[in-house]
Amino acid sequence: MLNSVIVVDDEASIRAAVEQWLSLSGFSVQLFARAEECLAQLPDNFPGVILSDVRMPGLSGMQLLERLQQQDPGLPVILLTGHGDVPMAVEAMRNGAYDFLEKPFTPQHLMSSLGRALEKRQLVLENRRLHEQADLKAQLETTLLGMSQGLQQLRRQVLDLAGLPVNVLIRGETGSGKERVARCLHDFGPRAGKPFVALNCAAIPEALFEAELFGHESGAFTGAQGKRIGKLEYANGGTLFLDEIESMPLAQQAKLLRVIQEHKLERLGANQSIEVDLRIIAATKPDLLEEARAGRFREDLAYRLNVAELRLAPLRERREDIPLLFEHFARACAERLGRSAPAPSGAQLAQLLAHDWPGNVRELANAAERHALGLGSPDLAPVNEGQSLSDQVEAFEAQCLRAALRQHKGEIKGVMEALQLPRRTLNEKMQRHGLVREDFLEG
Template identity: 50%
Template sequence: MIGSILVVDDEEIVRNSLRQWLELGGFEVWVAGGAPEAIEAVRKAAPDVVLTDYRMAQRSGLDLMRDVYRIDPDIPVVMLTAHGDVPLAVAAMREGAYDFLQKPYDPELLSAVMSRATERRKLKRQLRQLANRVAAPDSINVRLIGLSKSVAAIRASVLELAAHDRSVIISGETGTGKEVVARALHDYGSRSSAPFVAVNCAAIPAELFESELFGHEAGAFTSARGIRIGKFEHASSGTLLLDEIESMPLSFQAKILRALQERVIERIGSNKLIPIDVRVIAAAKGDLAAESRHGRFRSDLYFRLAAAEIHLPPLRERGNDVLLLFEHFADAAAKAVGRPLSPLRTDDLDALLAHEWPGNVRELKNVAERYALGIAATGRTVGEILRRGDNGDVAHRSLADRVSVYERTLIETALRDSDWSITAVTEQLRLPRRTLNEKMAKYGLSRSRREDL
């Protein structure tokens, strides 16, 4: 069973028609002839989704939605409306309706909307479970958020490796959370009360590496007016993260290797050996083993660092973790500014899942925070935010990105010019209806957005 749906309509023929179609699609379906009966069903059974007609004899779908949200604000409510009720349905969405469909509805589109709505309901349940698990501020679940198998494995590795004092290499694309994982390894280990020091190797000029990491004595060179304590000493008894270690010059890698082997360093301008007690964690954007095989990174240093390795997958490979993380970051941002968080709609979810997230979790957090603020200048919907965030120098985009921008523009223009007649657009662009629906979902285009385009 995909999920449970409560269908509410005061016309028995419509109720039965909806029930038959949705049951064929694998849903468990309950029906109600009006708001009072529907509210009783919500209290007793807690359906995953409520699908209700807007106009009913006793109470409207909008009144029903308000009652449902008083019982459980996480149940998605989808409206069925006649063509003339579209402005009312848009107003309902501003109050929190998940989506609306016009009569006569497209059965396949109905199934797709119900599937996404039940997925959202499951996501909300997962968020609540996560919130219960992260009630303690130091919980590993709030550090490394996700329900995918890959993230669960990473959490287990962190807890296991934190108990040891071995060096660790963390690999992953930019923005996947390498420093977050490194910090967790430190905080859950025996060195947690000592300093955690992060060094971005890509930001240090080659001639300053030795001074930055090992320190220098006063007068060691022209600008050395006093003693400088290097990062190795500063991290004494704690953890030193060498981020983007693949950027470290080969000439300096030998000195790092010696420091790790001998457990001593020398400040520039001094002959005194200074013992060091520090756990070293290295982070790399690429495959450090491959870099060492090709001579771009010292293999002996790689093997010294690689007592253990953790690979962080890109966000695009983490499935619904995208939605979970977005809700987490957006909710935190909304609470920080003291404003309610607008519920995600169908095309918002589509846009989140369709995006490639080249900036990974870092990019997602930025988009979530902008969504929570809801500022028109940066976009109020996920699709708008992503499109405006992509409006950089087109000349530097990939061919695939440029084709996507062009394709979206063509579809959006055709929809606007035809007053959102799907039939007219399929004929104009010579696209099968299913293909058009998929592309509209990909680019965050839906009838509910017609006023925004």
């Protein structure tokens, strides 16, 4: 239950009396003598109620109500007056005031009004939170494409972790989309407006690694002309994405660990520490703890980075996502060129589903772009030896159902006619593949 109340009144005696009543009743109270002070310090989505006098120097209670209605129409405002002005009360209620109390009022009357207002505020904030979650979920579904169970779980994990101030380790094969997932963790969290800095640890020569990561002062070493801000400092307030973290030199691992522990760094050639506030998302293909046991990675750093771990399944383990991704990449390429992408034939889809995709999503995107350009697909392995015929048939059937549902916008009769299936058979197949018609409805 919410219990925060802001009291705005220019009379110190009224403020003191109301604070005493509310505090004894378990409310959290904040006092202001002027409406301008309240507006300046009011946080977004304030979890409580505003209790304000009407007649005050500067902004009046009615003017405060008007400003608050513009900022947050769902914020309950209870106005107080000592003048018994009924027309003013009617106008205040018409303008959005939750209640209007005439001085002197009893504590019981005040508590009753506040209780109802706080209940309403709780419902408004909960409804707002649910809408925001639904919007984020919809945005994420268009960014991390896929209908497989693994992708659905990954999206849930990303939404859960995006708002938490913890470091994350992403494990996955080359081309599986680790940087895209890291970007989602940044974009869907509170650091979204701050820098997202990506650094591929395998692409930097060891001799330049420290300067790249920490920056340097002028003259710190031969060739260091001028001051340079390193990646860690540049990412201050935001997110640093360290791809192929297993390639980081051991000497720099020790220095990175110190930055994580102390939230401070020193540029090369400097004696002054710089405070940094950043989130680190690291990506790796091998198991960092196995690398540590082999002496190639610091075990203490591995634990610091792996507060939470996300595993990206290779494309061969989520074949049902292949047609959707192929269609997406082909359409995106065609739109860039101002042309339409031809739909893949049944034989092409079967070949796509059978291929092992060692390059994962990156390889699939290349194949889709070649298809959109009319260059044909690259040579694909005819059959994946690790997948049975029944598994391939199941994956192809799921794609056919999904394509028909999408084409007919979830209209079951159209899908039945297109696939020549009776209603009962179609229902059984949709249930087996986890398909729900509501997911394909227009709009």
